[in-house]
Amino acid sequence: MGAIAFPPPNPDVLAKRDRIIAGLRQFVGGEGVITDPHELTPYETDGFTAYRSVPLAVVLPETTAQVSDILAFCSREGVPVVPRGAGTSLAGGAIPQEDAVVLGVSRMKRILSIDYDSRTARVEAGITNIAISEAIGEDGFFFAPDPSSQIICSIAGNIAMNAGGAHCLKYGVTTNNLLGVTLVLLDGTAVELGGEHMDASGYDLLGLICGSEGQLGIITEAVVRILPKPEGARPVLFGFSSVAAAGACVAEIIAAGILPAAIEFMDRPAIAICEDFAKAGYPLDAEAMLIVEVEGSESEMAEMLEQIITIARRHGVGTIKESQSATETAQIWKGRKSAFGATGRVADYICMDGTIPTGQLPHVLTRISEIVAGYGLRVANVFHAGDGNLHPLILYNVNDPEQRQKAEDAGSDILRLCVEVGGCLTGEHGIGIEKRELMHHQFNAVDLDQQLRVHAVFDPGWLLNPAKVFPLDGREVAA
């Protein structure tokens, strides 16, 4: 990938820092504008921790009207704005730049309305993902997208990155569970896109905003789809003696048209790391493990499990262990959902996020091991296998620049491989700053130009999260 570059800071913006801060204070009082260097530290980076940069200021509005005032002011003054939810992006999507104001929505956390008849909820942008399910859980409902970071990440960040999670195999990713947003445009105009129901008229602008990585406007509210909880849910652990066998098993389950709620994959290093953390009963002797969760009534779950076990046996499965209780189920998911944090206890890592056709799993997993070994590094694989969304965690020492470069290069090779086998650069973490230069590998000049034209409609002067998504060279729209 090469070292990640930020655009050079605009000296005119840096020169009027005091005036910009005074301007922000007109709209948001008290502790809502942060300028103290120590207090800015948490905003220097995000979940993609290798790079950092201190922003000019952070502003934390509480209303859509304040967001409108701030954006109108910043666009008049030519100040870049980096939107921020909880700062858990693993692609460097929320990393600021020196001449930018970070606009955080962490103080906008309310649930505004819940409509069980229409199965929708309207929420503010900064609410955490889990808080939505918690608020409706006692009434038997939940919000389906479940990123592993769900106890901290915001719905705005989920929308901006089109986040996914373990159960997105069955329920889809954020875009499939989003009905509408309130979006503030760069000139301060607030617009409603989508609505309270499944179908909205006109162009699908909501689809454009979902996954737009903070570059087309600031989301201040969202209308999300809520679902009744399934009658029952049961995860089963399958241990295999080879990565290829586990990959082939996943490919056959999907090819057979069976749709479990989740199929999650871990290889031996990931199993050891997560078992040490969660004590979930994972098979430590296996080279690869699948967590397959089925949902429904007892008879529906039994029928689906029988089909899945038959396929797993064809691929030489060793351990088969069904969860026997709610406690065991919680432990199994704790291990999987803590995988990134647990890995962080043993080594620094970069988490890749490529997507491939599931039929390519055995080949790609073998190639990933070869690629990473070729750089003299180690890899732990833990990912959403059912939808072909890979997360190789490349282990390295962040304080060793040579190793860091090797880890980034290995990551880049893996993502190129994903594209070559018919997949793409990101399944759920976004392009951010991390994969920006690889966009040339996924898209040809014409494709990129079309995307730049869309971008230019919203932000022709590159003020919204400008260092991200598009390669820094060739950003001009063709005449």
Ligand SMILES: Cc1cc2nc3c(=O)[nH]c(=O)nc-3n(C[C@H](O)[C@H](O)[C@H](O)COP(=O)(O)OP(=O)(O)OC[C@H]3O[C@@H](n4cnc5c(N)ncnc54)[C@H](O)[C@@H]3O)c2cc1C
């Ligand atoms: C331990 C861990 C596990 C994770 N697991 C998953 C997983 O399973 N699935 C998954 O998809 N991701 C996962 N992630 C990545 C991350 O949590 C998601 O991308 C999440 O959606 C980011 O939400 P956030 O609130 O932290 O957003 P941030 O990191 O603050 O921002 C992410 C992007 O959204 C933009 N943005 C933020 N707020 C707004 C707004 N109001 N309007 C417009 N744009 C905005 C930012 O500019 C940035 O481009 C994980 C991260 C960690 C650290």
